[in-house]
Amino acid sequence: MADEFQWPARFVDLKRELAERFAGADYETRLTDSWRDLLGELALRTKEIAAEGPNHIPQVRFDELDKLTPEQVAVIRRKGSVVIKGVVDDKEAEGWKASLEEFIKTNPDIDGFPEGDMQFFHLYWTRAQVLARGHPNVLKASAWLNNLYHLGGGESIPGVDMSTPLVYADRFRIRHPGIQWDRHPPHVDGGSIERWEDENFRQCFAEILSGNWRKHDPYELKDRLNARSSLYGRPGQATVFRTFQGWLAMSETAPTQGTLKVFPDVHISNAYTILRPFFRPTVPFSSPDILDASSWVFDISSPSFPGIVPRETGFHGPRPTPELHPHLRLDETMTSVPKVNPGDMVFWHCDVVHSVEEEHTGTGDSAVMYIGSVPKCPQNDAYVKKQLETFLAGVNPPDYPKLKEGVKYTGLGAESDLVQPISRVAMGFA
Template sequence: MALHIDDLPAAVRAAKRELRSMLPDYRERFAQVQAAMIDEAERIAALRARGEPVIPEIRFEDIVADRVSAAQIALVKARGACVIRNVFDRALVEQWDREIADYVERNDLDTKLQNRAEDKYFGQLASSKPQIYGVYWSKPQVLARQSAELTRARVFLNRLWRAQSEGRVHFDPERVPVYADRLRRRPPGSESLGLSAHCDGGSIERWIEPNFRKVYRHVFSGNWREYDPFDAAWRTDVEEIASPAVCSMFRTFQGWTALTQQGPGDGTLQLVPIANSMVYVLLRALQDDIAEDDLCGAMPGRALSIKPEYHAPLFHALSSIPLMQPGDTVFWHSDVVHAVEDAHRGKGYSNVMYIASAPACAKNDAYLKRQLPSFLKGNSPPDFPADHFEAGFIGRATVGDLTPMGRAQMGLDL
């Protein structure tokens, strides 16, 4: 279900009154959180300044061989992100990139993009949006999503979560449903096409919607050190405000697969690799310098903006991901702050396929039933602007391109 709010300022004022009454020492608690965030952000910044990696890296072959160490897993859970190397063979991915370029050009997508629907999801961010194409059903995207390799990687990521807690089973980590998402094709030399820092998966809902409050129950009760970003309790029950490009599935990790080589300076992804940084964001909005009807600029149906004037400590940790090769993937926790560099100063295209990690649960199964007709018709999926560019495209994927695993992941067998 979608959350509907008639009088937003009144709802925000009421939420802040209630949350403060539940946490009368909200100032002191926030001071503790702020000190902890400053320390962690400065530690990450120091590592980065020394040229040491701040985003954990895992080899896909180690996932397959079940030899990812406990220390590696602990670091991924602390940072809320990881790069997984060599998920796909480089030659295969380079072929996919050529096929996507041909698919886009053959169907004259650039002309159609001039009439695209505006989702306004990033509308309040200082930087607008990178060159993201409303393409979901090219054969390379469908093949990558249903691949045994990426499925194995996403099951590994799903298992990092506590799928059972509070006396309930929240999801099945072994089943990986498809969440069809878009492409980025960013030419060299593009300027001011990035995204300023933000979080996806809920904006004002995090303070207002009852199940979101249960997700962050330890934060709002003052026991913020007990908050576990990887506890799935209540996350599959939250309700979002409906809006184009607002994800209504539960994703354990957002992610993308590199189609081309790209790294720092190439208009690539940046992360604040602190898994529990949402604690800071939530309590910051309750402080006395924020207007009673304001949540640090959070707006309904939009990305949750993270701003220097409110969240300055987090920006010390904002770091570009390392150099990626075709076939590498990067994943980040659904609450992790992320951004995209404004300028692409590299020499080649910076291309990715957005493919997240999501587990099977009632919330996600319900979305599959809504998404399936979009695949069959070549339309844009329910969470995205209704452009429906691909309905008449030559060469888009069809049911005949699905493997048995692909059929199950698409929900054809539900």
């Protein structure tokens, strides 16, 4: 268990270093004042989120992305989540699902879970996945999302082009009704303890750490480009910069049908997640006063980072829980995305707290293909180059555990499946 983990003493030094470097000599006062202000704002925001439910998640049409008003775009940025309708023709998306089901029948040595009734598949290069990731509309949606990020001052950085999307190979699920999942509780991907420990990654949260959480910009690009999200080489930890994570629906999926849930306010959840390790409650977590700001004090004497979980060779999370992160009110604020149809896509900012519904109460499969938004930059270019080699060899991508020795799949995608120039550039062929 995470609470039994003996945190290295060096993490006490890390907390003090962060406080002194970013908040200055009076760091305790500055961070305490900021924490109290944050808790007051959280009380208001969480009430609003809980009241609105799935209607809180923005929905837009793919063919209207370039027509959205600045106000509409600002809402998407703030909430960090969006449903983009009609990215791909529904029949084409349904055809990909049928193709994947045929692939599963043809290849008996597939890895995934749960055992006995596999529904989440550690597959990356099926023809359907290659076609979906290389679809021009999917890549154009990715580029649109990439361009929600910006460089302060309007400067440019050599080798960075937010309008050139790249492919990051990921997996898919075909979830069956009536099966309970507990694999994906609320969590944040794309870096764990690295958010505090890595020199570049921590700069993304400099305003929060300095006591100015309201000035934090989750879409500031500069320090994201060189942030190291994997310091410990843990298998399955993404090493690329994804502006947004996402998936493409291959079936109809609605709330309570095993869909995605998000905490739809990336600004405020970032502030809380980053500051939480610097404060501890003075009352039991079960106390009715746990949400009161007066029940929390600044304390950097402990090396623990609540919500960060040791796993394999490194760390997993942040993984906020209702007990350890009470002010997020996760039981009420984790919001199911609205109903989607085949060909719709759902995206969430790389810092968004998200989970998967434990229950699937529908009558049909809930099938999605994971496709994130990845911009062209030196770090991502280097990964895509290595990833291309694995594609051509028919083996698992660099960020994931190796394919079982001796296993070869029939029916994988090939270079010939990528015809459009935008698709070939995204896969690293150009």
